[in-house]
Amino acid sequence: MQETITFFSGFGISDFWFLADAALKTLWISVLSISVGTVLGVIFGWMLHEGKWLAALTIGSILDIFRSVPLIIQLVLFYNFAPMIGLNLDPFGSGVVILTIYTAALVSNVARGGIEAVPTPMRKASRTLGMSYWQDLFYIVLPIGGRAVFPAWIGVVLGVMKDSALVSVLGYVELLKASQILITRTQEPFLILALAGAFYFALSYPISRYAAKFEQRWAQ
Amino acid sequence: MFEYNFHWRPVLKSLPDLLQAGLLTLEVAVISMLIGITIGLCLALMRMKLNGPLKWFAVSWIEVARNTPVLFQLFFFGFGLGAAGINLPPYVIIVTGLSFNCAGYLAENFRGGFQAVPDTQMNAARCLGMNGWQTYTRIIIPQVFRIVYHPITNQMVWAVLMSSLGMMIGFRELSGETQFFASRTFRIFEYFAVTAVIYYVIVKLILGLSRLLSARLFRY
Numbered sequence: 001m002q003e004t005i006t007f008f009s010g011f012g013i014s015d016f017w018f019l020a021d022a023a024l025k026t027l028w029i030s031v032l033s034i035s036v037g038t039v040l041g042v043i044f045g046w047m048l049h050e051g052k053w054l055a056a057l058t059i060g061s062i063l064d065i066f067r068s069v070p071l072i073i074q075l076v077l078f079y080n081f082a083p084m085i086g087l088n089l090d091p092f093g094s095g096v097v098i099l100t101i102y103t104a105a106l107v108s109n110v111a112r113g114g115i116e117a118v119p120t121p122m123r124k125a126s127r128t129l130g131m132s133y134w135q136d137l138f139y140i141v142l143p144i145g146g147r148a149v150f151p152a153w154i155g156v157v158l159g160v161m162k163d164s165a166l167v168s169v170l171g172y173v174e175l176l177k178a179s180q181i182l183i184t185r186t187q188e189p190f191l192i193l194a195l196a197g198a199f200y201f202a203l204s205y206p207i208s209r210y211a212a213k214f215e216q217r218w219a220q
Numbered sequence: 221m222f223e224y225n226f227h228w229r230p231v232l233k234s235l236p237d238l239l240q241a242g243l244l245t246l247e248v249a250v251i252s253m254l255i256g257i258t259i260g261l262c263l264a265l266m267r268m269k270l271n272g273p274l275k276w277f278a279v280s281w282i283e284v285a286r287n288t289p290v291l292f293q294l295f296f297f298g299f300g301l302g303a304a305g306i307n308l309p310p311y312v313i314i315v316t317g318l319s320f321n322c323a324g325y326l327a328e329n330f331r332g333g334f335q336a337v338p339d340t341q342m343n344a345a346r347c348l349g350m351n352g353w354q355t356y357t358r359i360i361i362p363q364v365f366r367i368v369y370h371p372i373t374n375q376m377v378w379a380v381l382m383s384s385l386g387m388m389i390g391f392r393e394l395s396g397e398t399q400f401f402a403s404r405t406f407r408i409f410e411y412f413a414v415t416a417v418i419y420y421v422i423v424k425l426i427l428g429l430s431r432l433l434s435a436r437l438f439r440y
Contacts, residue, residue, distance in 0.1 A: 069416045069420055073416050165292065176291055187303070189303040190300055193292070
């Protein structure tokens with residue numbers, strides 16, 4: 001009796017764990033680059049606010065490049081550029097570096113907006129009360145400006161989380177790449193794409209709802 | 221340490237092709253934006269004015285478009301519909317995917333714009349004897365467009381940047397064309413560097429054009 005050979009096999013429970021693992025990778029790369037990128041972005045935003053034209057000319061125009069070139073191009077460029085200067089980065093490392101700078105570029109604008117959202121009289125008042133420059137920055141500007149731009153920051157976070165799917169172009173197996181691999185094997189695109197999409201949606205939707213609620217409350 | 225030799229000659233030779241592909245990128249982005257604005261306007265009105273299934277259709281479109289990665293949406297229109305027996309050419313996939321995404325984002329912008337137009341405008345127009353259609357097309361929507369002018373410009377830039385994902389589904393717009401040449405000559409860095417510059421120029425052109433247009437449109 002001749003045995004038939006099949007190249008495709010159905011979607012099994014082990015594939016589900018494969019997807020879950022990939023989802024964790026997506027989460028990990030996003031959390032890492034968003035947290036570092038946000039810190040950097042806030043520093044850049046502060047520099048843009050304080051540095052006037054000099055900062056705008058240097059940091060501002062450099063960060064502007066990262067906002068005006070597609071992320072996918074940045075990833076490929078950096079991945080191929082790193083070995084030239086002797087850096088041996090795996091896809092994950094390159095992805096984190098570029099996603100971090102990308103986040104920083106987006107957050108710097110948000111942070112500058114936040115600093116400028118605090119009325120000057122308020123800052124003058126805090127200085128008059130004897131606060132130092134840094135006290136003013138941490139106890140007055142951060143809470144007030146931060147609250148004003150919190151929804152915008154959430155928007156950036158969700159955007160980067162979704163854009164982390166692009167790291168798959170370097171061969172890093174995150175959620176979307178994993179689902180692509182499974183689709184090739186199982187030939188069940190609907191089920192797998194639905195699972196991957198549901199994960200992104202389940203992560204992104206509650207956060208965006210929360211930000212919208214926050215914005216409404218803040219507007220009152 | 222730096223032992224890489226740049227070879228720019230092949231890139232220069234294929235520069236006309238790349239610029240041609242840049243035009244294709246622009247074409248895809250403009251078409252998607254036009255479709256996206258039309259659908260987005262309808263979705264915003266459906267979400268605000270209607271009840272029942274049509275409203276939920278609009279809400280789910282908007283939320284899915286905003287809360288899943290663009291790449292996922294493109295995969296869905298590519299692989300997903302492909303499995304259902306609908307094989308779309310790459311050009312259609314990218315235009316459909318980008319339109320779907322832009323419509324979702326723009327719908328929310330339009331919703332904000334509609335809410336910013338005072339109700340009294342509507343009442344005044346109705347008092348002057350205009351019917352509903354006239355009121356919308358002559359009074360409300362022009363004001364909405366003025367409010368969402370900047371978000372639309374931003375979305376246009378995003379559309380150009382997102383169209384670079386054509387590379388992932390085998391469409392030869394600027395990124396896809398670059399990858400095609402890069403994998404033929406192995407001058408990956410050089411090709412993608414030039415492409416990055418082209419994208420930067422396209423984005424700056426759009427922003428400049430939009431500023432000129434706004435100065436012309438919103439004089440009073």
